Amino acid sequence: MSNPNSLPKFSSRLAFILVTAGAAVGLGNVWSFTYVAGKNGGGGFVLIYLLALALVAAPVFMAELLLGRLGKASPPTSLRSLQKQSGSRLPWAPAVWLGVVSQIVILGYYSVIAGQAMHYIFVSLTGGFSAVSAEDVAALDSSFKAGPLLPLVWSGLFCAATALIVSADVRSGLERAGKLLMPALFIMLIGLVIYAALVGDFAAATNFMFGFSDITLTPRVVMEAVGQAFFTLSVGVGGIMMYGAYMGDNVRLPRAVLWIVAMDLLVAIVAGLAVFSFVFGFDVEPAAGPGLVFLTLPIAFGQLPAGSIVACIFFTLLVFAAITSAISMIAPAVQRMEESGIARYKSAWLVVSIAFFFSFLTAMSLTDWQHVFPLAALGFDGMTWFDLMREFTNNIVLPVGAFAFALMVGWGVGRDRVRAALPMEDTIFFALWFQVVRYLVPVAIAALFVYSLGL
Numbered sequence: 127m128s129n130p131n132s133l134p135k136f137s138s139r140l141a142f143i144l145v146t147a148g149a150a151v152g153l154g155n156v157w158s159f160t161y162v163a164g165k166n167g168g169g170g171f172v173l174i175y176l177l178a179l180a181l182v183a184a185p186v187f188m189a190e191l192l193l194g195r196l197g198k199a200s201p202p203t204s205l206r207s208l209q210k211q212s213g214s215r216l217p218w219a220p221a222v223w224l225g226v227v228s229q230i231v232i233l234g235y236y237s238v239i240a241g242q243a244m245h246y247i248f249v250s251l252t253g254g255f256s257a258v259s260a261e262d263v264a265a266l267d268s269s270f271k272a273g274p275l276l277p278l279v280w281s282g283l284f285c286a287a288t289a290l291i292v293s294a295d296v297r298s299g300l301e302r303a304g305k306l307l308m309p310a311l312f313i314m315l316i317g318l319v320i321y322a323a324l325v326g327d328f329a330a331a332t333n334f335m336f337g338f339s340d341i342t343l344t345p346r347v348v349m350e351a352v353g354q355a356f357f358t359l360s361v362g363v364g365g366i367m368m369y370g371a372y373m374g375d376n377v378r379l380p381r382a383v384l385w386i387v388a389m390d391l392l393v394a395i396v397a398g399l400a401v402f403s404f405v406f407g408f409d410v411e412p413a414a415g416p417g418l419v420f421l422t423l424p425i426a427f428g429q430l431p432a433g434s435i436v437a438c439i440f441f442t443l444l445v446f447a448a449i450t451s452a453i454s455m456i457a458p459a460v461q462r463m464e465e466s467g468i469a470r471y472k473s474a475w476l477v478v479s480i481a482f483f484f485s486f487l488t489a490m491s492l493t494d495w496q497h498v499f500p501l502a503a504l505g506f507d508g509m510t511w512f513d514l515m516r517e518f519t520n521n522i523v524l525p526v527g528a529f530a531f532a533l534m535v536g537w538g539v540g541r542d543r544v545r546a547a548l549p550m551e552d553t554i555f556f557a558l559w560f561q562v563v564r565y566l567v568p569v570a571i572a573a574l575f576v577y578s579l580g581l
């Protein structure tokens with residue numbers, strides 16, 4: 127069993143904020159935010175996304191950190207002891223096991239997307255992005271996906287890097303990676319957006335993202351906006367709970383959460399402005415889908431002076447952001463095994479090996495198994511293993527976990543204990559947040575499920 131005093135702690139408040147922001151900021155902010163916003167027409171989607179972020183995802187994000195702070199162990203162990211203390215008969219720990227396991231599945235596809243970005247860093251370093259045409263870029267994408275080998279090699283390297291960082295103890299692994307990579311990411315991002323504004327169409331990008339004039343709010347747009355809000359803050363799967371447990375007792379949660387959510391939002395907005403400046407400046411299709419950053423941006427890079435350097439910076443940024451998120455995906459499982467006496471490096475390598483199995487399924491889905499649809503018999507025709515993994519984790523596991531955590535904090539732990547642990551004065555802000563977690567979040571998520579089943 128875990129001894130709370132032996133749980134490692136981040137060394138400072140700043141360290142906690144940077145590392146947790148590192149877990150939140152990832153491919154979700156750059157790769158998926160831009161393609162989902164592009165696909166769903168920009169402004170209207172962004173508006174719903176902002177509402178979902180502020181009203182549902184961010185309040186649960188704070189609730190999940192709080193559960194970690196109260197439990198001071200791996201998520202399953204934390205929730206088991208909190209359940210006992212609360213006297214509840216509901217199965218709290220199983221609710222998070224789903225998330226702990228699902229994060230390993232998420233790493234499976236995440237590593238392949240990050241792997242393609244790693245491959246493109248390599249291509250940019252060998253001059254592969256100078257003066258490329260649209261056809262060259264398409265050819266580059268298909269050459270990456272010519273067979274499963276290349277995606278597997280790169281995603282394997284990505285998984286190995288993740289295991290190496292998590293193998294180390296929390297301060298020299300997780301913490302050092304976050305402190306180093308997050309500031310680097312911000313600097314690259316600022317450079318990128320300035321450059322994009324100079325050579326691209328910044329006005330069109332702003333207009334696309336914030337122009338609410340022609341909103342087309344279909345149910346699918348709403349669902350994808352809410353799903354993206356959950357995904358971007360990594361809520362509902364226990365990774366954030368783990369970081370809450372590593373957090374020192376001197377961290378004031380409300381303020382820290384504001385900082386982290388603001389950083390995540392800022393990265394998404396700035397990345398969006400950069401990407402769409404290129405998109406509109408170089409006549410690229412905004413609704414290109416998941417391939418947006420790979421299929422279309424290099425066309426813009428190819429036409430820029432020093433395009434290879436810009437491409438190299440952009441894809442490096444993507445990989446940095448991805449790796450600080452990837453470590454949060456395996457941290458809970460590794461911590462749980464450490465509680466059972468298994469050395470960190472052993473469990474880290476074991477967990478990424480399991481993730482790599484899902485990388486294999488993703489790599490196959492993008493290549494030889496493009497037409498293999500595992501659930502075709504159930505009516506999900508056209509859904510590959512990759513699509514299935516993404517739908518299942520994004521649209522089911524994250525909302526279910528968020529729903530469970532909101533109920534635990536809203537109804538299980540007790541108002542006074544919650545308030546003392548944040549800590550927060552008994553103000554209108556606390557009352558508001560607490561009511562949101564008690565009522566609004568569970569009702570909104572339940573409504574979302576009903577809504578999507580009706581689709």
Ligand code: PHE
Nearest residue numbers: 150152153154155357358360
């Ligand atoms: N929040 C991460 C991102 O934006 C993705 C993530 C989701 C990480 C779920 C861990 C768990 O890329």
Ligand code: NA
Nearest residue numbers: 150151152358
């Ligand atoms: Na994010």
